[in-house]
Amino acid sequence: MSKDLVVVLTALNLEYEAVRRNLAGPRLHRHRRGTRFEVGTVPGTSCRVALALTNKGNHPAAVLAERAIQEFSPVAVLFVGVAGALWESTGLGDVVMATHVYAYHGGTSEDDGLKARPRAWEAPHGISQLGAHLARAGDWAGGPPGDKSATRVHFGAIAAGEVVQNSRISAEAEWIRQHYNDALAIEMEAAGVAQAGHLNGAPVAVIRGISDRADGTKSSAEDRNWQPRAAANAAAFAVRLAAELIGEQEQIAMNEYYRTGRTDKLREQVSNTARSSQVGIMARTVTGSNVHFNGRPQASGPTDLAAELDGFREHLDRAGAVGALDEDTCQAARAELDIAGRAARKKASGSRKEATMALKRLRGLVADHDELAAMLEPLITAAGGLS
Template sequence: MTNDLVVILTAFDLEYHAVRERLVAPQLHHHDKGSLFEVGRLRGSDCRIALGQSGKGNHPAAVFAERAIQQFSPAALLFVGVAGALWDKTELGDVVVATHVYGYHGATSEDDGAKARPRAWETAHTINQLAQHVARSDDWSHALPGDHTPKVHFGPVAAGEVLHNSRHSYEARWVREHFNDALAIEMEAAGVAQAGHFNNVPVAIVRGISDRADGTKNSSDDADWQPRAAAGAATFATHLAKQLIARQEHTAMAKERDTTSHTTVTSHGIAGIVARDVQNSTVHMSTGPESTATDLTVKLRGLRDQLANARANGAVDDATYKAANEELDNASRALETNEPEAKNRALLSLKRLRGLVAEVAELVTKIATTISAVNGLS
């Protein structure tokens, strides 16, 4: 898993550009089957976004999501865009975050009519909790233009293969009868949720309400609300992505601390253990020697050599190589000082370096051991 990267997928250009304008220096990334992504960093954050456009429909969205997961091993996958409201439970411009997704087209046809056999996917608890936190903070909406502050709603989203623009059609009556707790209706979430389920990757569906699925789609009101709804969904989703990466970093640092913690073994007999300190019958063991500045200098030099090899082999392009060397320089300078925050600055640079070369497994492994060594500094 790539601890600093979230995949965001959209269906249409309008939604894509609403996310893209929040990225810093996005770089084009080619999938070997022809799919394109742009990878950039969110402003003021260590969070990287791999952005792709799947097109309309659950089936292409599922395939695109599968490719993105296999390509980037993201911390999470978000599908972001606009949707139609159901039953007047939300206002135009509001944001809906799915608590679960209904694939509402599952059914069996019998002599006495159609019987619903839907599929449903529940949003992972962690991602739902973080989304609730973002919604409560209200900070996310400060980045939106104008004075409209969207409300954030949590509830089911219905996903099928029909573009809904009526409250009275057979399809509308079907959704009303079987899925009347759904807040929004769209055409991609079921495919994305299935791909996430198969790959054990948490998925969030974030939708801005652009119409009421009542015959007003493609009207002048719809043309006005679509960009506003797309902007609201993109803004909320990118704030959620930052929270997801912050949690990943917190979890990773906790694990790194655990690997350098001391173990206490209580013995009532003879302990055949080589230990750091022995006091009465309690043995204090260290899992490894503490790091020294000399050790870290050697590790950083090894990282530079391995980075140069990766560039020579074509695994790292020139722009990435330059940016990665800058992060190594930053880490080296920080470790040469005795300032209180030097260790944290070095760790931050190494984590950025890890993000830059996330696709080079050997480098990522070596960076991980270096981060552990920096954490071991006294």
């Protein structure tokens, strides 16, 4: 699993751009079958997002979701975009996070009518709990200019089918409201993504901004006004959710690290790195966020860390030169290394967090290169001890 990456999928370019505006430094990642992803970072965090466009419909959404899961092994898959509301209680511009997803086109046609045979997928408990917490906190940022405080987040079922619903009085509209009367919103991709996640063991969350009421007003002036606003609201909530998911993963890993007493393993790793290379921090012990040099406890100062970062750059450049890392990754890694280096030389109060976050993002970029990733662990620990 990529412990710092979340996949975000959208069906429309409008939705794609809404998510992309919330990311820093997106760079192209080509799948061998031609699918294009952009991988960017949520500003101020170590969370990476792999963003892709599926186009409309459950079938293409399922295929692209499975492809993304196989390519990135993400912490979670989020499907983000707009939807139609089925009930007046859900306002235009509001966000709906699915507690479960219905594939409502399952059924059997009998003499006395069409009988529903739905399939349903329930949202993972942990993601649902985190989404509810963010909604209560109300501090998720982003979206279009205007009164953000009026945007509400709803939790409930989402119905996903294969046709655009744009009527309140058609036979199908009445059938949906009769058989799926707890669904808050209706759209065309969630069932495919939920199925792909289920088959591949990947958590899936569906987040939709309400752009219309599925009542005949699609393509109207009102719909054209609400679509970008709804997409922006859904994107802002989803990106914040992605960042919180990665933050939780880091906290879980840290708790496990200290619970199992793996500090001794870190000491051994740092000591081995120091013996085999002039680049690693020449540390004897690590206690909390302090690095002790030459057996004498002392905090790693700005000059020490900055020098170690300069040494790490040589190894990074060497990995790029021999083709162990592609050029796009090397450029992104050097940019994060520059940020960490500048922060390490500062004495400002926020330098510790700035350096640590940059190095965590750097670790995500070189995660597939075991040697570089191992070298970064003591550097991240040292950055946390900056005063």
